[in-house]
Amino acid sequence: MKPIVTILSTGSELTAGRSIDTNSGWIAVQLGELGWKVNRFVVMPDDPRIILSELKALQLQAKENPDVPSLVIMTGGLGATEDDYTLQCALELSGQKMVINEKANIRLKSLYAARGKSYTDILPTVMRQIHYPENSYVLENGSGLAVGFVLNLSENAYLACMPGVPTEMKDMYKKRLLPFLKRTFEKGELYQKNRWIWGIGESLFQAEFISKQKDLLDAGMEWGVTAQKGFIKAIFQAEREDLVDQAIARLKDAYPNQNTEDVFSFLHETLRLNKQTISVAESCTGGLLGGKITDVPGSSAYFLGGHLVYSNEQKINLLGVSADLIGKFGAVSEEVCKAMLVGLEKSIPSDFQLAITGIAGPEGGSEDKPVGTIWIGRKRKGSDPEAFLYQMPGNREMVRESAVNTALYLLSKLLK
């Protein structure tokens, strides 16, 4: 039976707005794969009174509803500094005493020995990290020192505590907590698929597609949409595989020319496999396209390089675009975009070329070419250049990211 889920995180840097809680969202996505929904995220400062009062309220709620299974997942506050209070709060809540985890103790001793220090040098706050409440279920830490644990809050309610360091938490979740959760709250297998749709917003998709899937939704399918820059990602989930497959088939039908799988991994795999190379010429994106391509480790197999031609001078100087052409049509035009591609191929002989020129704003727009006007060009070695016009919505950042993503989408269609 699916539990009622609350996700807690602690850290004064979070409630002061100095850092953003990304752990809770990550955990929610993992739980979503089990088909579980989260009732609330609560973010608290490193203040034991606030933490304990929240935990006590959740425990009371669980005790008052003994038939409904519930789960609280908490991250943070298990470290070695003075403002880590999670263990202390868990002990007070459960009335248990703390016990040492021998495996972690051995790791800690050898760590100190390796640094030429003796066991007696270890600070009490460091020692606290390898303790957990007696009678709780230990979550071993595969990448750090702090031990996690799962406490019984009441008959049918659990509190899982994990470190706040994202790498340690994610590793602990996957290897330790997830198997525990599956065993404890048996679940039906969930089937999930997703699809990217280009050049459409979340609300339009909801109005013109989702609203027509009443039969699938009534039969138990769930859906979600993530708005990205330039595309949306639609996710379908159900216990019945056929419902999800039906939804995907209808989606392909409704958006025949603008639905794709994950374009970024497709490009990476295909270019590597085909041993083909690419290069870029960027004006308004100023390097973001090259930056996005090289975000991926191993992109050196196909990304040769490119030109940043932010100024007209450099379009002329580096790509050999003629000054007359720029004068006649403007730097943001089909003609200049195509000339950028031709010049790029001459300068860097790659198998495919991409070029972007546009008006990212907030200044520089006109009636003819408002902010968001973007020409994106693509070319295959030896073929004619092609250029496509877009009107990208949003602010400077959104326009630039949409342009970058859309350029990679156009390349992926050429590679198909």
Added chain:
Amino acid sequence: MKPIVTILSTGSELTAGRSIDTNSGWIAVQLGELGWKVNRFVVMPDDPRIILSELKALQLQAKENPDVPSLVIMTGGLGATEDDYTLQCALELSGQKMVINEKANIRLKSLYAARGKSYTDILPTVMRQIHYPENSYVLENGSGLAVGFVLNLSENAYLACMPGVPTEMKDMYKKRLLPFLKRTFEKGELYQKNRWIWGIGESLFQAEFISKQKDLLDAGMEWGVTAQKGFIKAIFQAEREDLVDQAIARLKDAYPNQNTEDVFSFLHETLRLNKQTISVAESCTGGLLGGKITDVPGSSAYFLGGHLVYSNEQKINLLGVSADLIGKFGAVSEEVCKAMLVGLEKSIPSDFQLAITGIAGPEGGSEDKPVGTIWIGRKRKGSDPEAFLYQMPGNREMVRESAVNTALYLLSKLLK
């Protein structure tokens, strides 16, 4: 008197982990400037039962502590879709009826008229957006339709509701809610300064600097640190100006060669003022440096362009780096970094040149040159090239961002 603050946000996309709540952190930073601390963030799905039960608990708490002022700020759920429940919950909580905001009504009518639609076409959910609970304080929306409001929860407790769209919320906070908050919870003036420190981590800074400022902290100064990529930002805050100034003076003393103001705005202002130009040559950052520079509107005044030389071939082809030099010292070397600068100046004659070559990982490291080894070069037109070696910590993303920020830091020192 400072209120006890809770920040709520609603949105099923948040609790499903499909998007991240950035509004709460932004509001916490604003409140931090008033010297107010936040007790909890709570993130909830678009579920009126969950929202109402949270609001009722907060109202009860406020009623039980009538002497302590309290403030709840809530974002989201004021839109025009069926899963927007904030107004409904506020009405139920307060027992007020809803009334129309005439200003917003006039805007909505003219919007519909402009689209050639009549007033009667307006959907009820759209109409709901321009309503608010009677006897509440209206927060007008300067950039969107949905009206915000502040309700009395009890004698000394307020609930402020704003839209979840970040641009609308931020505008409404600054222009409407902030003046209300200042009037309602009179505060002592707070004095604040910050400083950037390069090449040092948060914990070392805390251990070697903050720990020695006990006198200032005891006298009432508060501090904070934000870890960035390549630098940290230290923030000092107090009602007494002299405490903050003292802290800044000591910081400059402790880190004489690595403390700066905001390097990114300094560069933008200085280059514009001096009418000087820059260009870049990027290897492992693949365009991120150009991308960062052109994030700033108006950067076309000084950023001419650059070369992405991700492959060795293109270092030779575009920058004229000699193949022998790469063979002898490797692409990640002082020699190649300097040769990139010299080639860049020849190709793009700007006043200043920046170059980056390094190993971003996760592959490509060796014993001599482990992952994170980065050479960053800077050059002034006609002067000798300089190159600086860094060992950047963290994963690929962190290494690349640190390299980009550090390159801009090195340029700012050259401009001083």
